[in-house]
Amino acid sequence: MGSFRTRVVWIMILAAVILAFAAETRIDAFPFTTVFIKKPRRFYHRMNCVAVKSGRPTAISLANAKEQGYRPCPKCQPPTW
Ligand SMILES: [Zn+2]
Numbered sequence: 018m019g020s021f022r023t024r025v026v027w028i029m030i031l032a033a034v035i036l037a038f039a040a041e042t043r044i045d046a047f048p049f050t051t052v053f054i055k056k057p058r059r060f061y062h063r064m065n066c067v068a069v070k071s072g073r074p075t076a077i078s079l080a081n082a083k084e085q086g087y088r089p090c091p092k093c094q095p096p097t098w
Pocket of ligand 1: 061062066067068069090091092094
């Protein structure tokens, strides 16, 4: 016998793989958060920040903003990752 135990082990492995995949997908989704920049300032903002409401802010991805050296705005505190 022992086949029941083998099946339980396989189900647990499968569950672990699915959970790992789900976690990875969620982490990968975060860099695509959209933030707003307004030149010549080197900060990125949330859409509703007072600093970008006037004028024409540019929407870029969070990953892109960080890559270009933009810092999170201290006023609206946009996501950092
Ligand atoms: Zn801001």
